[in-house]
Amino acid sequence: MLISLKKNCLVKKVQKLYLVKKRENRRRRSFDAVITFFVNTHLNDFDKIIIAGVLGGIIGIEREHHGQAAGLRTNMIVCLGACLLMQLSLYLEDMHLYLKADSVVRIDPGRIASYAIASMGFLGAGAIIKGNNSIRGLTTAASLWLVTGLGLSVGAGLVYPATLVTILTILILYLFPIIMKKIITRHVFIRIIIVLDNLENSYQEIKDILTETKAFSIMHVDYIRDIANNQETFTIKIVAKKDCCWQSVSENMTVLSNLKKISFEEANVY
Known part of the structure; x- marks a missing residue:
């Protein structure tokens, strides 16, 4: 009786292994068929x-x-x-x-x-x-x-x-x-145009506002002095991080008593 039970268990194990092996072979044949289709088949x-x-x-x-x-x-x-x-x-x-x-x-x-x-x-x-x-x-x-x-x-x-x-x-x-x-930290090139009333050279004050945050680096500055209209214009080209908050920069610029206008626009790559 004990020998018969052992035989039955052994037969079941062999059958189970056979079925598993059969499934693996079937999957392998299917995969090989797909690869053969892509590589060797001459499509019309x-x-x-x-x-x-x-x-x-x-x-x-x-x-x-x-x-x-x-x-x-x-x-x-x-x-x-x-x-x-x-x-x-x-x-x-x-x-x-x-x-x-x-x-x-x-x-x-x-x-x-x-x-x-x-x-x-x-x-x-x-x-x-x-x-x-x-x-x-x-x-x-x-x-x-x-x-x-x-x-x-x-x-x-x-x-x-x-x-x-x-x-x-x-x-x-x-x-x-x-x-x-x-x-990758991507940088953008920005042109800041600042128009001031009164002929007071406020560049150092503007520079301090821009450089107090580490997100900016000043590349180039153009300065126009309009004596007839009593105005001075700074065109500052800077490189900054793409996610920089420009609104906070414009708010910081309002400390300039003679500020008339400030604008931001994308500049050429240097």
């Missing part, structure tokens, strides 16, 4: 176009979320167009296989792809906006250039590298701004 042209649209849309959603003009639709269209151009390049080569080595006609599959990348510079330039001493849209322009590369890669059949680059790009666009805010 229709599948490549669909994948290109999806990859371009993933990056486009992130740009749309940040309120960029070149958002979801633009990135999808660019990626689809690049994929189609790459397929056209490869198709033209297949069409002219009958040409002999001594033929004067030469087919270069990389020429259309190279012009697709070069022409993306015009669209990228349109995404860059310069104004008020600041530049916006550089990341969007770079994303459009990258999306063109993704479309060309998918069109050439490099689906796995294109998918990996898409994942890395999304991580960079979403996570890096959060990381940079925590580990």
Whole structure:
């Protein structure tokens, strides 16, 4: 009886181990099948176009979320167009296989792809906006250039590298701004314009107010003395931390008895 119970327990353990091993093998086969699909499978042209649209849309959603003009639709269209151009390049080569080595006609599959990348510079330039001493849209322009590369890669059949680059790009666009805010102290360049009544040179007093907080560093000072209107104007260019409280600075400036106007604006980078 005891021997029979031991046999039953042993059989159950063996069966359990067999089932666990079977599940592990099934998962491993499934994973290998996915990897094989991305690496070795030769997709048809229709599948490549669909994948290109999806990859371009993933990056486009992130740009749309940040309120960029070149958002979801633009990135999808660019990626689809690049994929189609790459397929056209490869198709033209297949069409002219009958040409002999001594033929004067030469087919270069990389020429259309190279012009697709070069022409993306015009669209990228349109995404860059310069104004008020600041530049916006550089990341969007770079994303459009990258999306063109993704479309060309998918069109050439490099689906796995294109998918990996898409994942890395999304991580960079979403996570890096959060990381940079925590580990990098970003500075801004500010122009402070102070207008004073009466011709009293109050620069030293102004300098003391600005330097009493460690968040500022004075870079340059311009001084205009208007004798006719009995005014003096200080244009002070400083570098400061981005999260600096400008309202407290303007309140500290009110101790100047002859203060008429004070204004802050973003200045050029030095």
